[in-house]
Amino acid sequence: MFRLEVRSSTPAWFNLALPLLAIGAALVLCSGLIALAGAGVLESYGVMFTASLGDSYAITETLVRAAPMIFTGLAVAVAFRAKFWNIGAEGQLLAGAVASCFVGAIPMPGPLAMLLMAVAGAAAGAAVALVPATLRVKFKVDDVVSSLLLNSVIYYALMALIEGPWKDSFSGYPISPPIEDSANFPVLIEGTRLHLGVIVALIAAPLIWFLIARTTLGFRIRVTGENPEAARYGGINVQRVLLSTALLSGALAGLAGVGEVGGVHFQVMSDISPGYGYSGIVVAMLARLNPLGVVPAAIFLAAVMTGAEAMSRATGVPAFLSDVIQGTALLAMLVALLFTAYRIRRVGAAQ
Amino acid sequence: MSAVFEQIFQVGFLAAIIRIATPLAFATLGEMFSERAGVLNLGIEGIMLLSAMAGFTAASLSGNLWLGVLAAVLTGMLMGALHALFTVALGLSQHVCGIGVTLLASGLAYFLYRLIFGQQSVPPSIKGFQTLPIPVLSEIPVLGPAVFNQFALVYMAILAIPIAAFVLYRTPWGLSVRMVGENPRAADSAGVSVIVTRFQAVILGGALMGLAGAFLSMAQFNAFTFGVVSGRGWVAIALVVFGRWDPWRSAGAALLFAFVDALQLRMQASGLGHIPYEAFLMLPFIFTIVAMAVMSRNAVAPSALLKPFRREER
Numbered sequence: 001m002f003r004l005e006v007r008s009s010t011p012a013w014f015n016l017a018l019p020l021l022a023i024g025a026a027l028v029l030c031s032g033l034i035a036l037a038g039a040g041v042l043e044s045y046g047v048m049f050t051a052s053l054g055d056s057y058a059i060t061e062t063l064v065r066a067a068p069m070i071f072t073g074l075a076v077a078v079a080f081r082a083k084f085w086n087i088g089a090e091g092q093l094l095a096g097a098v099a100s101c102f103v104g105a106i107p108m109p110g111p112l113a114m115l116l117m118a119v120a121g122a123a124a125g126a127a128v129a130l131v132p133a134t135l136r137v138k139f140k141v142d143d144v145v146s147s148l149l150l151n152s153v154i155y156y157a158l159m160a161l162i163e164g165p166w167k168d169s170f171s172g173y174p175i176s177p178p179i180e181d182s183a184n185f186p187v188l189i190e191g192t193r194l195h196l197g198v199i200v201a202l203i204a205a206p207l208i209w210f211l212i213a214r215t216t217l218g219f220r221i222r223v224t225g226e227n228p229e230a231a232r233y234g235g236i237n238v239q240r241v242l243l244s245t246a247l248l249s250g251a252l253a254g255l256a257g258v259g260e261v262g263g264v265h266f267q268v269m270s271d272i273s274p275g276y277g278y279s280g281i282v283v284a285m286l287a288r289l290n291p292l293g294v295v296p297a298a299i300f301l302a303a304v305m306t307g308a309e310a311m312s313r314a315t316g317v318p319a320f321l322s323d324v325i326q327g328t329a330l331l332a333m334l335v336a337l338l339f340t341a342y343r344i345r346r347v348g349a350a351q
Numbered sequence: 352m353s354a355v356f357e358q359i360f361q362v363g364f365l366a367a368i369i370r371i372a373t374p375l376a377f378a379t380l381g382e383m384f385s386e387r388a389g390v391l392n393l394g395i396e397g398i399m400l401l402s403a404m405a406g407f408t409a410a411s412l413s414g415n416l417w418l419g420v421l422a423a424v425l426t427g428m429l430m431g432a433l434h435a436l437f438t439v440a441l442g443l444s445q446h447v448c449g450i451g452v453t454l455l456a457s458g459l460a461y462f463l464y465r466l467i468f469g470q471q472s473v474p475p476s477i478k479g480f481q482t483l484p485i486p487v488l489s490e491i492p493v494l495g496p497a498v499f500n501q502f503a504l505v506y507m508a509i510l511a512i513p514i515a516a517f518v519l520y521r522t523p524w525g526l527s528v529r530m531v532g533e534n535p536r537a538a539d540s541a542g543v544s545v546i547v548t549r550f551q552a553v554i555l556g557g558a559l560m561g562l563a564g565a566f567l568s569m570a571q572f573n574a575f576t577f578g579v580v581s582g583r584g585w586v587a588i589a590l591v592v593f594g595r596w597d598p599w600r601s602a603g604a605a606l607l608f609a610f611v612d613a614l615q616l617r618m619q620a621s622g623l624g625h626i627p628y629e630a631f632l633m634l635p636f637i638f639t640i641v642a643m644a645v646m647s648r649n650a651v652a653p654s655a656l657l658k659p660f661r662r663e664e665r
């Protein structure tokens with residue numbers, strides 16, 4: 001028999017190695033599926049690697065894809081820190097995309113448009129996140145379920161827009177009108193899609209880290225999450241902290257949508273997010289809810305997504321492998337986290 | 352408005368409600384067993400999707416629908432066991448593990464479906480379950496054709512409700528499930544293995560979720576598409592809350608939700624004004640959120656829900 005035993009201390013290297021172990025385990029486990037598809041495992045992973053990180057263009061493509069996941073990852077990390085179970089980053093992202101698209105279509109000077117797009121997108125995401133938080137605080141409605149269900153509501157609202165008032169009357173395609181050219185986020189490197197929003201995402205991570213680690217609000221968020229009773233005893237208004245956390249989390253998720261509209265698609269369509277909101281949960285867990293860890297975690301998932309498409313073209317392995325890797329990595333990370341708090345001890349059969 | 356009322360009392364409308372309610376009833380009962388034992392299973396959406404895929408594949412390759420149902424149920428049980436392994440045996444966060452199971456199961460469903468059937472412009476379909484009229488009962492006016500001229504899986508769902516209630520409230524195992532969900536420490540002292548009982552409940556729940564998936568791909572749509580489940584799993588989780596963790600109330604909640612859903616389908620079809628049909632698609636989800644807000648005031652969740660059990664810890 002084996003038994004889990006509480007660790008008195010966790011070696012520092014262990015904390016750093018954990019996400020790498022989880023990622024490695026996920027890749028090993030998924031290699032069985034590659035073999036099942038009749039392709040070479042090393043060859044397939046090789047194609048994924050070169051297509052996502054192999055040259056400077058590939059790296060910029062991966063960064064472009066990582067940007068929304070940095071934002072949703074930060075959104076989830078902040079929320080989970082306060083034990084506000086925000087599973088609704090997907091809907092908040094979509095709301096942010098729609099709001100920024102509205103603003104971006106209004107003619108005005110470029111910089112002003114971009115600023116207002118960000119404000120509108122963040123506000124829309126925050127407003128959506130406020131719903132499950134308010135329902136939890138006022139009516140004790142489980143935030144997991146309500147934030148999940150809201151994803152569907154927002155998705156259908158988006159569909160109603162692009163198939164209704166926004167529909168392209170000329171082509172009949174269910175897509176929104178494009179934003180003004182002046183509102184398109186500037187491209188940073190000629191010939192790539194690396195846009196301003198990616199830099200904003202990369203800057204957001206240390207800012208959110210600072211907010212969580214060094215400010216009063218961050219302190220309140222952490223205490224509320226770790227021990228709400230102690231927080232209440234210490235004079236923290238737990239309900240208010242939950243609502244603030246929801247606003248912050250939703251705003252971050254909304255910004256993910258702003259970046260997709262302003263920097264990548266320049267309009268809104270039904271598949272503007274391939275599940276970036278749910279990937280945010282994987283990113284946040286791989287990062288162990290540390291805002292700084294969100295950046296490498298998002299880049300890893302983005303690399304898997306970018307690489308999987310190339311791998312699919314080259315070897316015929318379905319690109320959905322990237323979804324499987326995400327799920328496996330999340331579960332592997334959870335198991336790995338267990339070993340920071342516990343160690344496995346062999347227990348004699350006589351026990 | 353009177354036109355709407357006329358439509359409600361049509362045989363076709365009643366039959367539609369029953370058919371929409373069937374997968375929800377299976378899924379809701381499955382989630383209820385899991386939560387009654389203290390384990391929230393957010394893997395439900397993915398488990399239903401993977402089961403729908405497995406059932407469709409097995410039926411399509413073997414030509415036998417019941418083999419498909421078996422494959423779906425086994426897939427559901429397997430994924431239930433996986434969720435239990437993480438949440439019960441290892442005591443990991445039920446929220447995050449559930450999302451992980453959903454991501455993994457959905458990814459596997461898409462991946463394996465593409466691998467087996469390739470990319471086709473028209474998705475392959477099967478000849479799904481046919482309606483099976485029950486003699487005499489199906490002769491009853493209105494109710495007969497609506498309720499007793501249905502798929503075999505519909506009858507199974509109807510039977511599953513009293514069986515679930517009996518198992519939960521009248522059998523020793525049901526008592527164990529309720530004990531480990533309410534007070535695992537007391538159950539442990541009484542000699543009930545918390546771990547084993549929770550495993551059993553989550554796996555049974557997975558089997559029911561598998562039946563829900565089987566119904567979708569083999570009776571309702573007769574094909575596997577990536578949108579075959581489209582949020583029904585999440586709805587089931589809400590319906591458990593709405594049904595206050597009771598089999599009868601949960602099934603009732605599924606029926607009520609199906610009524611709202613069937614109504615929106617009818618309103619869509621009747622082309623009510625210029626309201627986009629997505630507004631109707633939203634309706635059941637908004638309804639569920641509002642209903643939860645109203646019901647949650649006096650809803651009492653199993654007290655050990657979300658709490659892992661480790662014997663050594665106090």
